[in-house]
Amino acid sequence: MSEKKENGFVQNTLIPLAGKMAASRHLVALRDGFALVMPLIIIGSVFMIVSQFPIPAYINWMSSVFGPNWATVVGWATNATFNIIGMVACIGISYQLAKSYDGVDALSASIISLGAFLLTIPLTTDKAGNTFVPLTMLGSMGLFEALLVGLFITDFYVWMIHKNWQFHMPDTVPPAVGNAFSALIPGFAIIALVWLLRIGIGFTFFKTIPNIITVILAKPLTAVGGTIWGALVAEFFVSFLWLFGIHGANVVGGIMAPIWLGQMGQNAAAVKANKPIPNVVSQQFVDNFVHAGGSGETISLALMMLFFAKSANLKAIGRLAGAPAIFNINEPIMFGLPIVLNPVMAIPFIVVPLVTVIITYVSMKTGIVARTMGIAVPWTTPPIISGWLATGHISGAVLQLVNFVVGGAIWYPFFKIADRQALKQEKEIADKEAAEAAAKN
Structure with missing residues (x-):
C-alpha cells in the first residue's frame, strides 16, 4: 500500500511539477538566453587555449x-568575448522571455533591458x-545581475505593453518604426525607475x-551552488528528472548555469592574471567530468553493451549508442535500453554521477x-581530450579515465542483469518461434 502511495506521489505530484518547471517560460528563457552566450565562451576559450597551451616548448x-x-595580444580576443557575456545574456534572456508573450516586440524589450x-x-x-563602464562588469561578474534584469525588467515591460501603455502608430507606418514608438512609454518608465x-x-x-x-543573492547562492553539496543536490535532480523522460540537465542547468558560469569566469580571470x-x-x-x-x-555502459553484451538486443543498442556516447550524446541509450522508467537502471544512473562528483x-x-581553467571546451569534445583541455x-x-573505470565498475553488475534478462527473453522468443514452426510442419 505504501509503495502504491509513493508511486502515486511521484507520478501525480513530482513528475507533473518537474514537467511544468521544464516548460516554464522563465526557465526556457534562461536556457535559450544562455545559449546565445555559448559561442562567445567557446570562441574566447579557443584564444585562451592558444595563450595558455600547457606545453612549455610551445610557449617558448x-x-x-x-x-x-604575445599572450597579452591574444588576450584581446578573450576580453572581447568573455567580458561581454553578462551583457549578451541579458539581451538573450530578455529576448527569449518577451518572445514567449503575445503582442510584444521581443527586440524592443531586450534593448530596454540592456539599457x-x-x-x-x-x-x-x-x-x-x-x-x-568597467568591462569586467559586463562579463561574468555581472552575469547574475544580467539574469535578474533580463527576467524582471522584461516582465515589467510586458505588463505595461499588455496594459496598453504605449503609443499606437497608423498601420501605414513601417513595423520597425511602430515598435520603436510602442516601446517609448514602458521604456521611459523602466529607465526612470532604475535611475531612481x-x-x-x-x-x-x-x-x-x-x-x-x-x-543578498549572489554570494549565498554561489556559496551553496559552488560547493560539493550544491553539486551533489543538482546532480541528483538531473538524474531523477531524466528517469521520467525529462531532460534533467536542461532543467537544473537553467537554475545553476548563472552560478557555474560565474565560477568559470572567475577561474578564467585568475588564469589570465597568473x-x-x-x-x-x-x-x-x-560538463567535462x-x-x-x-x-x-x-x-561506460554503452561501450559494455557494444563489446561485451551477449544478447543481440543490447549489442544492437551498443552499436547505436556507442559512437554518440563518445561525443557525450546519450539519448540513444536513455530511450533505447531504456534507462527512462527503468527501476533497475535507475540505481546506477543516480549513484554514478554522485560518486563522480565526490571523486x-x-x-x-x-x-x-x-x-x-575557465576554458569552455565544446560539450561534444570526447572524454580524455576534454579533461586535458579543461584543466x-x-x-x-587521467581523472576522466579514473571516473570512467569507477563508473564502469558500478554499471557492470546492472549491465549483466540487463544482458541476462534480454538473453533470456530472446531465447524464449526463439524457442516459441521454433515450436510454432515445428507445429506448422
Whole structure:
C-alpha cells in the first residue's frame, strides 16, 4: 500500500511539477538566453587555449616568434568575448522571455533591458577624468545581475505593453518604426525607475545595485551552488528528472548555469592574471567530468553493451549508442535500453554521477588534479581530450579515465542483469518461434 502511495506521489505530484518547471517560460528563457552566450565562451576559450597551451616548448616558441607580450595580444580576443557575456545574456534572456508573450516586440524589450542593465553598473573614472563602464562588469561578474534584469525588467515591460501603455502608430507606418514608438512609454518608465533606484541605493551602505545583488543573492547562492553539496543536490535532480523522460540537465542547468558560469569566469580571470584558480565547482567541472559521456556517465555502459553484451538486443543498442556516447550524446541509450522508467537502471544512473562528483571534487580540492581553467571546451569534445583541455594538465585526462573505470565498475553488475534478462527473453522468443514452426510442419 505504501509503495502504491509513493508511486502515486511521484507520478501525480513530482513528475507533473518537474514537467511544468521544464516548460516554464522563465526557465526556457534562461536556457535559450544562455545559449546565445555559448559561442562567445567557446570562441574566447579557443584564444585562451592558444595563450595558455600547457606545453612549455610551445610557449617558448611563441615568445621567440611574437615577443614576450604575445599572450597579452591574444588576450584581446578573450576580453572581447568573455567580458561581454553578462551583457549578451541579458539581451538573450530578455529576448527569449518577451518572445514567449503575445503582442510584444521581443527586440524592443531586450534593448530596454540592456539599457536598464547598463544603468545599474557603477561607472569608473580614471586619473585623466575619463568616465567609462568597467568591462569586467559586463562579463561574468555581472552575469547574475544580467539574469535578474533580463527576467524582471522584461516582465515589467510586458505588463505595461499588455496594459496598453504605449503609443499606437497608423498601420501605414513601417513595423520597425511602430515598435520603436510602442516601446517609448514602458521604456521611459523602466529607465526612470532604475535611475531612481540607483540614486536611492547610493544613500545606503550598499552604495550600488550590484553590491545588493552580490550580498543578498549572489554570494549565498554561489556559496551553496559552488560547493560539493550544491553539486551533489543538482546532480541528483538531473538524474531523477531524466528517469521520467525529462531532460534533467536542461532543467537544473537553467537554475545553476548563472552560478557555474560565474565560477568559470572567475577561474578564467585568475588564469589570465597568473593567480591561483579559486573555484573547484564550475560549468566545466560538471560538463567535462560529471557529464562525460552524457548525464549519468552512460558512456561506460554503452561501450559494455557494444563489446561485451551477449544478447543481440543490447549489442544492437551498443552499436547505436556507442559512437554518440563518445561525443557525450546519450539519448540513444536513455530511450533505447531504456534507462527512462527503468527501476533497475535507475540505481546506477543516480549513484554514478554522485560518486563522480565526490571523486572529482576531492581530487581537485586536494590538488591531486588541476582545477578547470575557465576554458569552455565544446560539450561534444570526447572524454580524455576534454579533461586535458579543461584543466590544461594531463591530470584532467587521467581523472576522466579514473571516473570512467569507477563508473564502469558500478554499471557492470546492472549491465549483466540487463544482458541476462534480454538473453533470456530472446531465447524464449526463439524457442516459441521454433515450436510454432515445428507445429506448422
